[in-house]
Amino acid sequence: MAGHISPLDSIAIVLVRPRVAENIGAAARVAYNMGINQLIVVSNAMPAREPMAKMATHNAAHIVDNITLFSTLEEALSEFSLVVGTTARRGRHRFVQQTVRQMVAKLVPQITNNKVAILFGPEDAGLTNDDLKFCHMTSAIPTAEFSSLNLAQAVAIHCYELHYAIIHSQEAPVPSPERATTFELESMYSHLEGSLTRINFIDEISHDHWMSNIRNLFARLKFTAKDANIIRGICKKFNKHQDNMK
Numbered sequence: 001m002a003g004h005i006s007p008l009d010s011i012a013i014v015l016v017r018p019r020v021a022e023n024i025g026a027a028a029r030v031a032y033n034m035g036i037n038q039l040i041v042v043s044n045a046m047p048a049r050e051p052m053a054k055m056a057t058h059n060a061a062h063i064v065d066n067i068t069l070f071s072t073l074e075e076a077l078s079e080f081s082l083v084v085g086t087t088a089r090r091g092r093h094r095f096v097q098q099t100v101r102q103m104v105a106k107l108v109p110q111i112t113n114n115k116v117a118i119l120f121g122p123e124d125a126g127l128t129n130d131d132l133k134f135c136h137m138t139s140a141i142p143t144a145e146f147s148s149l150n151l152a153q154a155v156a157i158h159c160y161e162l163h164y165a166i167i168h169s170q171e172a173p174v175p176s177p178e179r180a181t182t183f184e185l186e187s188m189y190s191h192l193e194g195s196l197t198r199i200n201f202i203d204e205i206s207h208d209h210w211m212s213n214i215r216n217l218f219a220r221l222k223f224t225a226k227d228a229n230i231i232r233g234i235c236k237k238f239n240k241h242q243d244n245m246k
Contacts (some may be wrong), residue, residue, distance in 0.1 A: 007111040007166050012038035012080070013155060016073055016131055017122040025055030026152035027120075028063040032056075034159035035167070040068045040117070042076050056153075071117075074186060077134050081114040081179040082107065085127050085135035086154060088143075101141035102198035104161045108169070110222075113178040118158055123151050133212065134182055136219040180228040188228040189234035190240065198242055 013031050018024050024047055028039050042046070052064045070076035071162065077083055084103060098106075107116065119135065121127035141149060141157055149157075180188075193211060196202045201208045221227075 004071065006035060007108070008035040008163065009037070010111050010114065011036050011116045011118065011162060012040050013159070014040040014042065014073075014076055014117045014119045014241065016042045016119055016127060016150070018047070018120075018151065019123050020056045020151070021051040023062060023123060023151040024067075025052035025060075025154040026150075028052065028056040028067075029060045030152060030156035032060040032063050032161050034156075034163035036159055036162070037063060037066075038068075039063050039066070040070065042070050043190055044071060045069075073131055073134060074182070075106050077117055078183040079115055079181055080117040081181050082110055082116045083135045083182060084117070085119045085132045085134065085138045086140070086158065087121070087127050087138050088140050097140050098138070099142055100139045100158055100161045103137055104165045106137065108162075108165050110176045110179070111166075112176045114176065115181075118162075120151060120154060127207075129212075134186075177222070177224055180225045182221045184225050184228045185218070185223065188223075188232045188235075191232045191239075195235040195238050198239065210240050 013027060013036060015024060018041060020182070024039075024041065031037070031039060046067070046069050049064065052067075053061050056064045068076075084107065118130065119127060121131060128214060139158070141154060142150070189211070192214065196210070223231075
């Protein structure tokens with residue numbers, strides 16, 4: 001149908017601090033094969049085009065040429081409302097593990113009216129806990145004893161599962177609530193962190209523990225922009241009240 005917009009158009013692949021230009025090109029190629037056209041790179045400088053374009057091949061060269069570069073992950077995610085982190089590592093500050101297919105099943109019904117970012121970390125270390133704090137959910141690729149996958153392979157698996165779930169869905173897309181963007185949520189978290197620090201609910205020792213749990217809680221609540229604004233307004237009012245009591 002003319003003018004039809006696929007949910008795949010709302011999805012961006014975000015490569016965080018990639019180390020090998022060829023892997024970026026290969027990721028561009030597999031993303032384009034699966035109908036995903038937006039590629040974002042978080043790095044201090046744009047990698048060399050030639051090795052990227054060589055791996056992308058002629059068909060996906062335009063994806064490489066249209067890469068959006070950001071120096072920080074927070075800037076890269078500012079307009080996105082749904083953020084997925086890919087990780088094979090476990091830890092007490094990380095989300096409950098789920099497979100790519102399980103993640104996609106939860107994500108797809110929420111895509112309408114929301115921009116989605118799928119994050120992939122550097123080849124040698126993956127995403128850090130500080131990267132994952134922006135995520136609403138994570139996914140891990142089940143493997144045998146050797147868990148390490150090439151960056152482009154990991155991108156390919158995620159893009160395939162997203163493409164298959166969306167293209168082969170038997171149900172018409174249902175409009176989902178428009179969720180708060182990362183920019184709106186980070187503003188809320190900043191105000192909330194300040195208020196909780198003022199009442200000594202969090203301190204230097206417990207800071208990471210409590211903020212991680214708070215972020216995970218709010219990620220499950222699917223905040224809208226209005227919700228985030230209410231929390232931010234409460235914190236501002238609380239801080240003003242505290243100042244007046246001095």
